[in-house]
Amino acid sequence: MLGWELPPHNSGGLGVACYYMAKALASSGTDIDFIVPYEAEHPAIDFMNIRSASRLSPLERYGLNAYDGSTVYKRLSDADAGDLRDMRGVQRRYVQFVEHLLESETYDAIHAHDWLTMEAGMRAKEIHDIPLIVHVHATEFDRSGSDSGNPLIHEIEYQGLMMADRIIAVSNITKSIIVHKYNIPADKIEVVHNAIDASSFDDGYDYDDSTYTYLESLKSEGYTIVSTVTRFTVQKGLTHLVHAAARALERYDRLAFLFAGDGEQRDELIHLAAELGIADKIFFTGFVRGKQWRDAYSVGDIFVMSSVSEPFGLTALEAAHHDNALIITNQSGVAEVLDNIYRYDFWDVEALADRIVAIATSPALKKEMKQNAKAEYTRISWDDVARRCVEIYQTTRSKGVLA
Amino acid sequence: MSQRGIVLYLQIHQPYRVRPYSVFDTGTSHNYFDSNEETDWNNQRVFNKVADKSYRPMGRLLTQLLSTYPEFRISLGISGTFIEQAREWAPDLLDTFRALVDTGRVEILAETYHHSLSFFYSRDEFERQVELHQSLVFETFGVLPRVFRNTELAYNDELAQWAEQKGYVGILAEGWDPVLEWRSPNYIYQPYGTSSTALLLKNYRLSDDIAFRFSNKAWAEWPLTSQKFHEWATSALSGDQQILNLFMDFETFGEHQWEDTGIFTFFEQFIDAWSHEADSTFYTTSEAIAAHQPVDTISMPHTVTWADSGRDLSAWTGNKLQRESLRYLYSLEQDILRTEDDQLIADWRHLQTSDHFYYMCTKGFNDGDVHAYFSPYNSPYIAFLYYLNAIRDLRWRLHVHHRTGGLSG
Numbered sequence: 064m065l066g067w068e069l070p071p072h073n074s075g076g077l078g079v080a081c082y083y084m085a086k087a088l089a090s091s092g093t094d095i096d097f098i099v100p101y102e103a104e105h106p107a108i109d110f111m112n113i114r115s116a117s118r119l120s121p122l123e124r125y126g127l128n129a130y131d132g133s134t135v136y137k138r139l140s141d142a143d144a145g146d147l148r149d150m151r152g153v154q155r156r157y158v159q160f161v162e163h164l165l166e167s168e169t170y171d172a173i174h175a176h177d178w179l180t181m182e183a184g185m186r187a188k189e190i191h192d193i194p195l196i197v198h199v200h201a202t203e204f205d206r207s208g209s210d211s212g213n214p215l216i217h218e219i220e221y222q223g224l225m226m227a228d229r230i231i232a233v234s235n236i237t238k239s240i241i242v243h244k245y246n247i248p249a250d251k252i253e254v255v256h257n258a259i260d261a262s263s264f265d266d267g268y269d270y271d272d273s274t275y276t277y278l279e280s281l282k283s284e285g286y287t288i289v290s291t292v293t294r295f296t297v298q299k300g301l302t303h304l305v306h307a308a309a310r311a312l313e314r315y316d317r318l319a320f321l322f323a324g325d326g327e328q329r330d331e332l333i334h335l336a337a338e339l340g341i342a343d344k345i346f347f348t349g350f351v352r353g354k355q356w357r358d359a360y361s362v363g364d365i366f367v368m369s370s371v372s373e374p375f376g377l378t379a380l381e382a383a384h385h386d387n388a389l390i391i392t393n394q395s396g397v398a399e400v401l402d403n404i405y406r407y408d409f410w411d412v413e414a415l416a417d418r419i420v421a422i423a424t425s426p427a428l429k430k431e432m433k434q435n436a437k438a439e440y441t442r443i444s445w446d447d448v449a450r451r452c453v454e455i456y457q458t459t460r461s462k463g464v465l466a
Numbered sequence: 467m468s469q470r471g472i473v474l475y476l477q478i479h480q481p482y483r484v485r486p487y488s489v490f491d492t493g494t495s496h497n498y499f500d501s502n503e504e505t506d507w508n509n510q511r512v513f514n515k516v517a518d519k520s521y522r523p524m525g526r527l528l529t530q531l532l533s534t535y536p537e538f539r540i541s542l543g544i545s546g547t548f549i550e551q552a553r554e555w556a557p558d559l560l561d562t563f564r565a566l567v568d569t570g571r572v573e574i575l576a577e578t579y580h581h582s583l584s585f586f587y588s589r590d591e592f593e594r595q596v597e598l599h600q601s602l603v604f605e606t607f608g609v610l611p612r613v614f615r616n617t618e619l620a621y622n623d624e625l626a627q628w629a630e631q632k633g634y635v636g637i638l639a640e641g642w643d644p645v646l647e648w649r650s651p652n653y654i655y656q657p658y659g660t661s662s663t664a665l666l667l668k669n670y671r672l673s674d675d676i677a678f679r680f681s682n683k684a685w686a687e688w689p690l691t692s693q694k695f696h697e698w699a700t701s702a703l704s705g706d707q708q709i710l711n712l713f714m715d716f717e718t719f720g721e722h723q724w725e726d727t728g729i730f731t732f733f734e735q736f737i738d739a740w741s742h743e744a745d746s747t748f749y750t751t752s753e754a755i756a757a758h759q760p761v762d763t764i765s766m767p768h769t770v771t772w773a774d775s776g777r778d779l780s781a782w783t784g785n786k787l788q789r790e791s792l793r794y795l796y797s798l799e800q801d802i803l804r805t806e807d808d809q810l811i812a813d814w815r816h817l818q819t820s821d822h823f824y825y826m827c828t829k830g831f832n833d834g835d836v837h838a839y840f841s842p843y844n845s846p847y848i849a850f851l852y853y854l855n856a857i858r859d860l861r862w863r864l865h866v867h868h869r870t871g872g873l874s875g
Contacts, residue, residue, distance in 0.1 A: 276493030277858055277873075280865065284873050316874070330847040334828075337786035337850070343794055343858065343874065347851055348489050355490065 064097045065161070065173065065180035069113065072103050072121035076377050077200055080233075081176055083260050085111055087449035093456075096168065098183070100124045100157050116160035119147060126150045158183045165191050172196055172456045178203065178216055181223025188226060194459040196452075197227035200257075201374045202240050208298035208371065210244075221245050229459045231255050231452070233375040234396025253455055256400045258445045259380040274358040278319060278346065282362075286317045287423035290363030290387070292356070292378050293370075295326030300369035300392065300409045305332055307369075309339040310416035311423075318344065318423055323359035325350040360385035364429060365422050370395045371409050379404075383440040388432035390418050400443055403435035468757040470703045471747040472740060473666060475615070475638065476716035479545040479581050480516070481821035483507045483842050487852040487859075496863060498856040499816065506842035510555050517556045520720030525562040527719075527730055532569050535741040539571045539748035542716070543615050546579030546599050547819060549606055560606060567607045573750035574603050576611035576634065582818035583617055583782060585625060586769070587796040595815070596632075613637065613751040617820050619668065619713070619772035620779060623765055626657030626665065634663055636755045638713065640772045641667030645764065652707040654758045658765035664755040665764060668713040668772060672698060677714035681727035689728075692735035699740070708758045709749065713772070774833040781833070782823040787850040791823060794857045802860070805868045814860055817853070825849035 064085060068078035085095050095111035101124045102115040126149040146152045161183040172194045175184030181197060188195040203212040203220055224230060224245050230252040232238040238252045272279045278288055289308070293299045301322070308320050322332065322345060329347065336342045351359055360366070366382035366389050373395035380397065383389060389404040391397060398406050405422075407414040422429050485501040485508075501508045531538050544563065552559045566572040578584060579599035584592040596614075604610055613636040614629045621639035629637045641651025649655075651667035675695065679685045687694070702710050715722060723729040740746060749757065773781045783789055795817060802814045825841040826849050827833075843849040865873045 273494065274490060277489070277862055280493055280862060281873055284865075286873075330845065333847045333850060334786065337790045340790065342787070342790045342850075343854060346489050 064095050064111075065157075065175040065183050066097055066099060067124065067176065067179040068121070069097065069099060069105055069108065071107075072099075072101065072105075076375075077177060079377070080200060080257050082108070083258065083263075083445045084448055084452065087445035088452060091446070091449045091453060093449075093453065096164075096170070098157070098161060098164075098180075100153050114160075114164065116157040117147060117153065119153065123147070124153060126153055154179070154182060158186050161187055162190065172459065174198060174452070174456075175223070175227075176200065178220045178223065181219055185223060185226045188228075188461065192461045194228045194456070194461045195226060196229045196231060196455060196459060197223050198231040198233075199224075199237055199241060199374070200233055202237065202244070204240055204244055205237075205298065205372050205374050208296065227251070228462050229253060229455055231455065233257050234399055236372070236394060236396045236399075237374045253451070254399075255448055255451045255455075256396065256443070257375045257377060258443045258448050259377065259384070259440060260445055261384065261441050264384055268357055270361040271354065271358060272362075274355055275321070275346075275362040278321065278362050281319050282364075284317075286319050287364045287429070288319050288321055288362055289365045289367060289419055289423075290321040290323065290359060290382070291367050291369065292323040292351075292359050292382070293326075293368075294324055295322070295328040295332060297328065298371055298373075299326075299328075300371040301328060301332055302335060303409055303412055303415065304367055304369040305335045305339065305341075305345065306412045307415035307419065308336075308344065309341050310412060311419045312341055312344060314416070315420045315423055318419065320345045321348070321359060321363060322346065323348045323351050323356070357385070360387065363387050364433075365390060365419060367415070367419075368392060368395050368397070369409060369415070373397070380440045380443070383436040386433045386437060388422050388429055389436050390415065390422075401436060401439055403432060403439050405432075468708070469745055469747045470707065471709055471749040471754065471757075472699065473541065473709050473711045473749050473751055473754045474539070475541040475543065475575070475711070475713045475751060476718075477543040477545075477615075477714070478521075478548050478716040479543075480509070480513055480548045480551050481581065481819040482547060482551075482816045483509055483512070484817075484822065484849075484852045484856055486848075487855045489855060492855045492859050493862040496813070496859055498813065498859070509551065512842075513551050513555050516717060516721050517559060519724070520717045521556070521559050522562075523725065523730060524716065524719040525559065525566070527734060528566055528572075529562065531734065531737050532566065532571055535737065537741055537747045538737060539573075539750045539753065540566075541573040541575055541613070541751045542566075543575045543577050544603070545577065545581040546595075546602050547581060547816065549602055564607055567609060571750070573613070573752060574607055574609055574611050575638070575751065576600060576603075576614045578617055580815045580818045581617050581820055582815075583620065583779070583792070583820050583823070584796075584818060585616060585620070585628075586779070586783075587792060588799055591796075591799060591818075595818075613666075613755070618782070620769055621766060621771070622769045623658045623767055626663060627659045630657075630660040630663035635752055636664040636666055638666050638711075638751070639668070639766065640770050640777055641669055641711070642770050642777045645766055645770060649762060649764075650707055652702055652710055653761045654708065654755060656760035656763045658763055658767075664760055666709070666711050666751055666754065667764075668711050669702065670772070672702060672710065673712045673714050676712070676729075676732075677718045677722065680718075680723045680729055680732070690732065692732050692739060695732070695736055696739050696743075699736075700743070703746075709754050774829070774836075781827055781829070781837070782820050785826070785828050787826045787828070787846065788823045791826065791850065791853055791857070794854070798857075798860060798864070801864050801868075801870045804870060805864065807863075807868065810860070810863055810867075813856075817856060817860070822849070822853055826853070 066081045089110035100116045101119045101121045103121045173187045174196045176198045203216045224247050241247050242249050336345045366387035368391040376395040376397035392409040405418040482499040578595040614634040615638040651669045655665040657665045826846045827837045
């Protein structure tokens with residue numbers, strides 16, 4: 064399995080998904096060598112072999128440039144450090160490592176996650192004709208939020224998807240992007256939705272109602288808290304959510320909106336809220352982690368995922384675990400695996416406002432949606448994901464390489 | 467005929483800056499202004515810094531000039547929030563200023579205690595703050611102000627009429643060209659709709675030569691020597707022109723213009739030379755009004771201030787962040803006052819200080835640079851968020867402790 068990060072050295076959802084997927088695969092009897100680009104301890108991982116493609120530390124896996132070189136040079140030879148200066152250098156080293164590994168090891172399948180490892184996957188297939196499965200968690204179209212994006216990454220994604228014997232997409236939305244933007248035949252693509260490990264929440268967490276004291280006071284006055292936990296980027300569609308908040312408040316004023324997170328769009332959102340005269344109804348937390356992050360889910364009644372394009376959207380499942388009613392755009396992959404939610408198109412401010420007011424003004428509906436979403440998310444299991452992956456491994460034959 | 471003279475008015479003010487006050491503080495910690503960090507929102511730290519750079523050295527210089535030159539006069543505007551902070555952190559400053567006032571040649575002006583824009587949002591609250599300031603000035607300096615100046619020199623005809631009704635002999639405003647047209651700011655004027663209150667207009671060119679441009683090396687007139695400024699002052703008072711109104715922040719001396727720019731030496735030399743000039747003198751604001759008759763009536767139906775290129779209220783109320791904040795703030799008035807909770811009322815009033823809204827200004831270009839210089843925050847949006855959370859906490863206290871006013875958003 065070719066990946067770029069694993070907990071606790073992950074910066075985002077990719078590492079988390081890889082971890083749970085590999086764990087479920089291992090417990091169903093799959094032997095896994097997992098390649099990461101850096102060298103570090105993974106104390107919680109004893110179910111597979113982790114192999115390090117370089118001696119970089121986890122923080123340096125996107126290249127050395129951003130970090131102070133002085134500590135690095137003590138560990139690495141000058142030549143090494145020079146090669147690993149940027150992301151492309153680290154990726155080249157990753158490919159070399161995989162080439163070298165294949166001289167002594169044999170594998171039944173290569174499972175490569177996202178564009179970061181696609182080149183190494185293609186090389187493995189090229190040399191040893193091993194079936195290549197490319198797993199797409201997000202495309203460059205999602206990350207850039209537009210049709211532009213980095214042309215080099217587009218090129219690598221295109222090649223990787225072309226060369227892959229099978230492709231796993233995390234949602235039908237992602238599959239559709241792969242088909243329409245990269246012209247890949249649909250029958251090569253399997254949709255396997257991500258899951259969530261409910262037991263990961265059993266870490267002694269206890270909701271602390273003094274974290275968001277003011278919001279708790281509002282709730283005791285009959286307010287409904289609408290939350291979103293996300294990066295403030297264009298991709299997340301938050302300006303539509305602010306407009307919908309204003310429309311909803313015109314009809315029902317016992318609403319407060321919690322925007323947990325930070326990002327380049329923050330000032331625009333603050334300004335828009337003031338422009339619409341609802342600045343005091345929207346609470347900006349700044350970047351949250353740990354308890355403040357968990358409590359942001361817990362204090363909420365309604366969780367909105369307003370994304371313009373979201374390959375999956377794990378936060379919606381996290382919100383479901385913390386007893387939120389869910390309103391999710393049709394453009395978010397996670398909406399494909401849940402039935403007991405409200406859906407809307409990201410641009411449809413009126414529809415979103417309607418749904419917020421409907422839930423806020425109907426205690427029965429709110430209760431029902433919270434309970435049902437929670438019951439539903441617990442049925443989505445990584446074991447199912449592992450079962451699907453094993454099927455795919457067993458039914459994929461290398462289709463060879465075009466000379 | 468009366469002598470021509472310089473009216474020097476210096477404004478002394480420090481706000482209570484809001485510390486980084488987050489969603490997580492709201493409803494939990496009711497302390498918006500205290501910070502122990504080594505930052506620009508640590509009010510005590512800022513106060514001590516400015517005291518060392520400006521209040522103390524300029525206080526010493528003024529003391530010396532008053533004892534050396536019998537005709538030297540100045541007028542001071544001292545906000546209530548400054549006096550509060552000085553009492554707590556640097557009482558020696560109040561001793562210095564008291565000694566200045568005791569010479570009988572330093573006049574203290576009337577204003578709002580909290581350096582607020584309350585005149586434009588609540589007439590009742592405005593009058594209460596003017597009374598609070600008057601009591602504090604009397605308690606501190608033993609004098610009662612006779613001339614009024616509003617926060618940031620924000621002025622209109624209605625304010626002048628109010629000042630007359632309250633018995634003030636004069637009021638200060640910006641001598642802004644679009645209002646004056648062909649007229650000179652160097653005379654006493656009659657505010658429109660009044661008969662017994664006089665209007666003093668800031669000569670903004672000469673005032674700002676000192677306050678803003680003194681150390682600007684890109685300015686064609688740099689370096690500004692006392693001889694050069696003396697010539698400009700003399701020619702400004704050519705013909706029968708009466709008074710040169712130099713209005714600026716006290717902190718110009720040593721803080722906005724640092725000591726190493728030569729600002730103190732410049733000032734000392736200029737006062738020395740003017741004291742030796744024949745037929746020339748200095749006036750306090752009320753002396754200038756007593757010595758001269760108004761030459762014309764001036765009307766300013768729209769509010770004029772001394773800030774930014776537009777000389778209007780846009781530095782404080784120009785954008786939606788500022789207007790939302792002001793709307794939330796003043797909508798609490800009745801509920802807050804009804805509690806008779808001194809601490810709550812004081813906190814609400816400290817949040818009225820105009821500086822809070824200045825920090826939220828999103829103007830670019832030159833005006834924006836000036837705003838950024840004075841702001842402790844790295845962004846107007848951040849200033850707005852902290853402020854908004856403090857407003858929410860006021861609502862929370864009203865609700866939980868006093869059962870008045872519903873919580874909202």
